[in-house]
Amino acid sequence: MGPEGDGEAVTDRPPAVSIEHLTKRLGNGVTAVDDLSLTVGPGQVMGLVGPNGSGKTLTLKVLLGLVRPTGGRASIFGQPVRPGARVLGRVGALVGGPGFVPYLSGRRNLDLACRQMRLSGGRPDLEAAVLATGLGADIDRPTSEYSHGMGYRLGLAQALLGTPDLLLLDEPTTGMDPAQVIEVRTAIAERVALGTTVVLSSHHLAEVEEVCTHAAVLRGGRLVASGPMEQLVGGTDRVRLEVDDADRAATVLESLPGVSGVERSGSGAVVAQGDSLRAVDLVDRLDAVGVTVTALRPGNFEDTYLDLFEGGRDTPSAPFPTP
Amino acid sequence: MIAIEWYKQFRRRRTYVTLGAVAGFSVLLTVVLAAAGPGQVEYVGDVPLVMVPRTSGLSVALIALSSTMKFFLPLAVALFAGEAVAGEAGWGSLRYLMARPVSRSRVLWSKASVAGGLSVIAVVVLTATAAIAGTVAFGWHALPIIDGAASRPGHTVGATLLPGTVLGGLALSTVYVAVGMTSIFAVAFFLSTTTRRPLVAVAGGIGLTIVSRVFNADYLPGVSVVNQYMPNNDIDLWNYLFVRPVSTQGFLHFALVQAAYVVVFMGLAQWWFTRKDILE
Numbered sequence: 001m002g003p004e005g006d007g008e009a010v011t012d013r014p015p016a017v018s019i020e021h022l023t024k025r026l027g028n029g030v031t032a033v034d035d036l037s038l039t040v041g042p043g044q045v046m047g048l049v050g051p052n053g054s055g056k057t058l059t060l061k062v063l064l065g066l067v068r069p070t071g072g073r074a075s076i077f078g079q080p081v082r083p084g085a086r087v088l089g090r091v092g093a094l095v096g097g098p099g100f101v102p103y104l105s106g107r108r109n110l111d112l113a114c115r116q117m118r119l120s121g122g123r124p125d126l127e128a129a130v131l132a133t134g135l136g137a138d139i140d141r142p143t144s145e146y147s148h149g150m151g152y153r154l155g156l157a158q159a160l161l162g163t164p165d166l167l168l169l170d171e172p173t174t175g176m177d178p179a180q181v182i183e184v185r186t187a188i189a190e191r192v193a194l195g196t197t198v199v200l201s202s203h204h205l206a207e208v209e210e211v212c213t214h215a216a217v218l219r220g221g222r223l224v225a226s227g228p229m230e231q232l233v234g235g236t237d238r239v240r241l242e243v244d245d246a247d248r249a250a251t252v253l254e255s256l257p258g259v260s261g262v263e264r265s266g267s268g269a270v271v272a273q274g275d276s277l278r279a280v281d282l283v284d285r286l287d288a289v290g291v292t293v294t295a296l297r298p299g300n301f302e303d304t305y306l307d308l309f310e311g312g313r314d315t316p317s318a319p320f321p322t323p
Numbered sequence: 324m325i326a327i328e329w330y331k332q333f334r335r336r337r338t339y340v341t342l343g344a345v346a347g348f349s350v351l352l353t354v355v356l357a358a359a360g361p362g363q364v365e366y367v368g369d370v371p372l373v374m375v376p377r378t379s380g381l382s383v384a385l386i387a388l389s390s391t392m393k394f395f396l397p398l399a400v401a402l403f404a405g406e407a408v409a410g411e412a413g414w415g416s417l418r419y420l421m422a423r424p425v426s427r428s429r430v431l432w433s434k435a436s437v438a439g440g441l442s443v444i445a446v447v448v449l450t451a452t453a454a455i456a457g458t459v460a461f462g463w464h465a466l467p468i469i470d471g472a473a474s475r476p477g478h479t480v481g482a483t484l485l486p487g488t489v490l491g492g493l494a495l496s497t498v499y500v501a502v503g504m505t506s507i508f509a510v511a512f513f514l515s516t517t518t519r520r521p522l523v524a525v526a527g528g529i530g531l532t533i534v535s536r537v538f539n540a541d542y543l544p545g546v547s548v549v550n551q552y553m554p555n556n557d558i559d560l561w562n563y564l565f566v567r568p569v570s571t572q573g574f575l576h577f578a579l580v581q582a583a584y585v586v587v588f589m590g591l592a593q594w595w596f597t598r599k600d601i602l603e
Contacts, residue, residue: 026602064422066601083597084426093422096603099415103335113419115327120424158419 014078015039016166016197021072032058034221047208048201050218056201060095060168089120092164094172098155102144106154113158124162133157148175167198209301224308238299239279242269244292252289271299328437341399345445349387349453353460379466381489383457384450392500392558400442400504401528404511405521407438412519418601427597446501482567496561506554506584507531513592519603554584
């Protein structure tokens, strides 16, 4: 880290990412990002979630200076983003999938990235990045022969080159097997521990809940919810119960002391909200009136997400794995 | 930045295949001429200029230049120019190149200068290989030129050029043809900034030579108004460097037409590339 290292005036530490009223209309007339405002503080891990086409990738591309906004502003560490902006030297990215020169080996591609970074004063460490890919001897094969997962590993290693202060990762674990997913999470966590700010888009809500400190939910290019993860999840004050009779369960739970609200979650589940709820008590009371609880767990980010889309005009296109 | 672009090209098999094909053409031409019977005459271009290849090796280079300038060389040039930006856009590596603190103009002009450099190399390789192969096969002799104005062209020697003179003329001709490739280069390069499919840009560059040929007043007198602004219809004027008296008429006009295409299409490339959204 070293955001104040380039001799800028040190006053308040500017947010790592600041997006104000960002709008992007595409050539076909679609408003892909619509009046989006979002701030990511230094050291935060922000998860961007939303259905396909909700504007996540495009927002990240605006932050990289690849796409010009139709309206609004975006800045990184207090400096406005435009194509080739100096501040991009502090950003590492894996956006829209990895992209490499196909006839060059993984190592040569990383070497090219290093040479490009040195042009703008960066000091990347090629050998460390090669190790970080975990590709072994495959690092010397042409990238055209790489599998999907290998490409993403190389892409992530490239994004991590030169210890960026801000990481922009667009669905970095797409198509990876569970072991690889854990590796990627570990790599991200290591950087976060060093103080790196991360903006991560993902369809894996459980992953976002585990990895991110904050989240923003997008729909149709608009922000529908954002905030610290515990706020979005509702802390431990939410209990999700799968029951055989959701209607009766909801009626019973609403009448209980300490329960401040009950939401239906899907067809066979309810989420109770309140102060210091004891799941055992809830199950007991439901059992007493003949409602069987088949499963229960604390409320999670997925419940919040599904709540946000329930009854809305846009339903999520359901790319989400159900546990 | 330019060094990085050169690195990418010189690590690429296609670069060597293209340049190898150009050199291979010259060698093949030499072999074919050697196989032809003695006294065989070759007509170079439309001008009354005929040379006897087997008396001077350098004539092979002139024949090579003349027979590739209308399609083969434009293809090689369009390949280098059309691939320059669209290739990386197709691979997805363009966005990582651009998501850096490097201005888009710098990326664009690095790519343009490397693709342009390769195009020049292609033209030079063609004539140099032909000159060397021709000299090895037929020797370093004076070149007799046949008098086109004579009653029986093809049999009356009009002048004899010393090898040094031919070499000078050959160098000028190579420059002339290289200049003639710049319009094709500029069109293919501009198209390369607008697509992620390199072949579209390559086809556009070749398309220009075809359009140029369609609007050729030599075949269609009705299009003489447009003809003079077509970039490739005067590509054979260098032939007159080997006629006595030497004529450079039309050279300046040709260069100006090329320059106009370069300014317009490279300007468009710059305008578009610095504004476009990298969505792929």
